Amino acid sequence: MFQSYIGLEIHIQLTTASKVFCGCRAAFGGEPNTNVCPVCLGYPGVLPALNEEAMRLSYLVARALNCSLNEQAVFERKNYFYPDMTKNYQISQFASPLAKEGFLDVAYRKHKKRIRIREVHLEEDAGKMIHAGDLSLLDYNRAGTPLLEIVTEPDLEVGEEAELFLQNFRRLVRYLGVCDGNMEEGSLRCDANVSVNVRDRGLGSKVEIKNLNSFKFVRKALNYEIERQEKILERGGAVTQETRLWNENRDLTEGMRIKESALDYRYFPEPDLPPFRPDAAFLETVDAMIVELPRERLRRFLTDYPLSESQADFLCAEKETADFFEECVTLGADPKAVALWLASDVRKLLNRRSEILAKSPLTAAWLAELLGLLSEGRIHGRIAKQVLEAVFEEKRSPGELVRAHNWEQITDPGRLEPLIAGVLEQEAAAVDQVRRGDAKPLGFLIGQIMKQSGGRAEPGLVRQLLKEKLGLTFIQVLAMGGAIGGSRTEEGVIVPGDLQPLIGKLTKSAGTGLSQNIRFEEVEISRILSEEITPEDWAALISALNGHLKEENASGIVVAHGTDTLAYTASLLFWLFPEPTLPVVMTASFSPEEAESDLEYALKAASREKPGIYVALEGRLYSPLNIKFARVGRGGFVNWNLASPVYRGGGLTRLYTELPGQEELTRRLKDALSRVCVLKIYPGMKGDYLIALMNAGIRYFVLELYDTGTANLRETPYSLKKAFLTGKERGARFFCTSQQEGIVDFSGYITSHELWREKAVPMGSLTTEAAFTRLLAVLLFSEDEDEVLELMEEANADFDSGAQSN
Numbered sequence: 001m002f003q004s005y006i007g008l009e010i011h012i013q014l015t016t017a018s019k020v021f022c023g024c025r026a027a028f029g030g031e032p033n034t035n036v037c038p039v040c041l042g043y044p045g046v047l048p049a050l051n052e053e054a055m056r057l058s059y060l061v062a063r064a065l066n067c068s069l070n071e072q073a074v075f076e077r078k079n080y081f082y083p084d085m086t087k088n089y090q091i092s093q094f095a096s097p098l099a100k101e102g103f104l105d106v107a108y109r110k111h112k113k114r115i116r117i118r119e120v121h122l123e124e125d126a127g128k129m130i131h132a133g134d135l136s137l138l139d140y141n142r143a144g145t146p147l148l149e150i151v152t153e154p155d156l157e158v159g160e161e162a163e164l165f166l167q168n169f170r171r172l173v174r175y176l177g178v179c180d181g182n183m184e185e186g187s188l189r190c191d192a193n194v195s196v197n198v199r200d201r202g203l204g205s206k207v208e209i210k211n212l213n214s215f216k217f218v219r220k221a222l223n224y225e226i227e228r229q230e231k232i233l234e235r236g237g238a239v240t241q242e243t244r245l246w247n248e249n250r251d252l253t254e255g256m257r258i259k260e261s262a263l264d265y266r267y268f269p270e271p272d273l274p275p276f277r278p279d280a281a282f283l284e285t286v287d288a289m290i291v292e293l294p295r296e297r298l299r300r301f302l303t304d305y306p307l308s309e310s311q312a313d314f315l316c317a318e319k320e321t322a323d324f325f326e327e328c329v330t331l332g333a334d335p336k337a338v339a340l341w342l343a344s345d346v347r348k349l350l351n352r353r354s355e356i357l358a359k360s361p362l363t364a365a366w367l368a369e370l371l372g373l374l375s376e377g378r379i380h381g382r383i384a385k386q387v388l389e390a391v392f393e394e395k396r397s398p399g400e401l402v403r404a405h406n407w408e409q410i411t412d413p414g415r416l417e418p419l420i421a422g423v424l425e426q427e428a429a430a431v432d433q434v435r436r437g438d439a440k441p442l443g444f445l446i447g448q449i450m451k452q453s454g455g456r457a458e459p460g461l462v463r464q465l466l467k468e469k470l471g472l473t474f475i476q477v478l479a480m481g482g483a484i485g486g487s488r489t490e491e492g493v494i495v496p497g498d499l500q501p502l503i504g505k506l507t508k509s510a511g512t513g514l515s516q517n518i519r520f521e522e523v524e525i526s527r528i529l530s531e532e533i534t535p536e537d538w539a540a541l542i543s544a545l546n547g548h549l550k551e552e553n554a555s556g557i558v559v560a561h562g563t564d565t566l567a568y569t570a571s572l573l574f575w576l577f578p579e580p581t582l583p584v585v586m587t588a589s590f591s592p593e594e595a596e597s598d599l600e601y602a603l604k605a606a607s608r609e610k611p612g613i614y615v616a617l618e619g620r621l622y623s624p625l626n627i628k629f630a631r632v633g634r635g636g637f638v639n640w641n642l643a644s645p646v647y648r649g650g651g652l653t654r655l656y657t658e659l660p661g662q663e664e665l666t667r668r669l670k671d672a673l674s675r676v677c678v679l680k681i682y683p684g685m686k687g688d689y690l691i692a693l694m695n696a697g698i699r700y701f702v703l704e705l706y707d708t709g710t711a712n713l714r715e716t717p718y719s720l721k722k723a724f725l726t727g728k729e730r731g732a733r734f735f736c737t738s739q740q741e742g743i744v745d746f747s748g749y750i751t752s753h754e755l756w757r758e759k760a761v762p763m764g765s766l767t768t769e770a771a772f773t774r775l776l777a778v779l780l781f782s783e784d785e786d787e788v789l790e791l792m793e794e795a796n797a798d799f800d801s802g803a804q805s806n
């Protein structure tokens with residue numbers, strides 16, 4: 001077994017107005033060789049003068065990285081020749097850098113780790129050499145701009161972890177406002193040292209990798225390099241200490257030169273600059289610039305506001321977004337609504353217009369105003385989206401727009417009642433149909449009333465007033481088969497059947513305790529036992545549910561299902577319907593004899609509970625997520641890893657709100673299922689079995705591991721090792737759940753550590769059924785591997801934070 005060590009050398013261009021040792025402008029772009037002077041061009045006899053602002057920003061970064069400050073920062077000359085540097089030396093720091101021994105924490109795959117910072121030093125940047133055909137051109141605009149170098153200890157282990165560290169670091173310097181973090185323009189650059197050795201033998205030969213100018217390249221190059229070194233060591237060879245370049249076109253690293261050592265540079269103290277000693281007054285000016293850092297802000301957002309982890313992370317990714325959010329909240333807007341609008345409608349508009357929030361016409365005051373109009377009921381949801389678009393187009397406030405376009409909705413029941421009475425009189429036939437227990441004409445009646453109001457009536461209020469007028473409550477029952485609608489033959493065998501007689505019986509019976517004006521409408525979807533469920537059945541259920549939720553004719557929906565696969569269907573619905581407008585209650589029965597009481601309880605829950613998805617069985621409510629079938633004793637089901645029985649966290653909210661039609665849905669479900677496989681590992685399982693599945697087209701595995709996430713990864717056929725290595729080559733992904741009620745966090749055991757090093761993803765508190773259906777839900781909408789991975793990890797983070805706080 002190998003261990004890998006990655007250390008990073010990060011360079012950031014500080015956003016000072018002028019260069020570090022002269023008064024030239026320090027800015028990206030500009031006509032070549034226009035921001036230059038004798039000092040930064042290194043003419044004889046000129047003297048450098050230290051830019052104190054550059055020092056201030058440098059110490060600010062050092063403080064934010066928890067470094068200890070050296071008493072003095074000594075500038076030294078690093079001697080070497082290269083055409084982009086006219087002086088033949090670079091002013092840098094060597095023996096006494098400005099700061100050392102800091103840290104930055106990261107949490108990769110639930111593995112929390114402290115990455116130590118070895119040192120922070122300030123130097124001057126070189127110019128730029130541009131190759132154009134046979135010519136090499138030189139632009140010295142960049143020469144002498146302040147460049148801060150941050151060196152980490154080799155505490156990182158895999159490419160993904162280094163990528164995450166770098167992203168966190170970039171967020172930090174952007175929050176501090178010391179660097180724009182633009183990797184494409186080179187204002188944030190990264191080199192890495194990679195060293196692989198047999199576990200417990202310490203560092204091996206060090207290879208330096210250059211040319212990592214995107215986060216993706218960091219990940220890919222480091223993973224490539226780790227594998228390259230492992231292969232050399234496996235063959236018994238020795239890794240050469242050298243500098244290699246990442247070739248982004250061929251996806252590999254190439255040898256560039258044998259690495260020089262520090263001695264080769266003949267460092268000596270810069271005679272023209274005195275050592276810099278940060279005194280108390282200077283450090284006070286540094287401390288005055290400290291802002292709340294991204295990690296602290298994220299933590300505070302999670303405590304102060306009712307946000308999911310992915311929402312908080314989205315808001316805190318950019319300081320401007322986080323500030324915008326808090327400004328809206330200060331102005332009285334509901335934090336949940338602000339987060340939702342920023343992550344969905346506002347983001348979509350910004351993407352479409354290729355704008356960023358800070359430079360868009362939308363201000364925090366205007367978004368707060370829009371949400372205010374919505375919550376006061378002056379406009380409804382559809383109009384609110386229209387207003388938002390108009391804000392971007394017309395650059396006027398929401399209030400003005402609503403007035404100018406006459407978009408204000410009618411919310412006064414006094415004005416609506418005559419309209420409703422008129423329509424009911426005109427459409428007597430439809431009214432009669434509804435009174436007899438058919439909900440279908442309700443939509444038509446609502447449409448007529450809306451038309452009469454010129455589209456300005458509040459739809460929710462119309463629906464409510466209409467139902468009051470008719471004196472009816474509808475509960476729709478979607479029948480999916482199962483023992484609940486089944487019957488027992490003379491031999492005692494349970495067979496699937498029709499739910500209608502039972503519904504009829506419940507409607508007539510006076511003693512059920514169900515209100516007399518409740519009407520039930522049965523929609524038969526399939527008549528099977530739940531173990532016989534197919535992708536077509538799922539697609540039919542999802543489409544029917546989607547349609548009924550949109551129509552909003554009913555006050556609640558009951559899904560009558562079988563017990564065996566209910567855990568799957570319930571969690572799939574949970575992921576796909578993050579914000580149902582009605583209570584959706586799934587129920588099932590262990591036998592036809594218990595069907596009546598189970599259905600009755602579910603119907604009551606559907607007429608009483610708040611909107612959400614629930615599972616009801618034997619007189620109890622459960623969360624649709626993390627449900628386990630536990631037939632022993634009473635109770636029927638249990639929810640794993642949940643502090644409270646009903647979890648109301650978010651589903652797959654972030655990207656998609658529109659479900660495809662039934663036919664397309666069936667096609668996508670089948671396609672997703674052909675790439676996914678759920679496996680429970682057991683002693684003696686061979687890695688070859690998984691490889692056979694990969695050969696059959698499986699790309700995503702949900703692996704049920706032992707305990708908190710352990711498995712055999714030794715060099716034996718009875719381990720997952722070979723499967724993981726093959727998976728890496730073929731782009732297969734492994735999402736790990738537990739066979740026990742436990743949280744998979746890959747901690748504690750060396751076997752867990754090996755798993756996360758091989759890129760397995762722990763699914764935290766999610767059960768196998770919940771992880772599997774999340775994967776299906778994600779694959780319905782995304783083909784992009786990175787996005788699939790991101791959405792899987794998001795579910796897991798949100799559930800972990802939600803399950804504990806709910």
Ligand SMILES: [Zn+2]
Nearest residue numbers: 022024037040
């Ligand atoms: Zn200059």
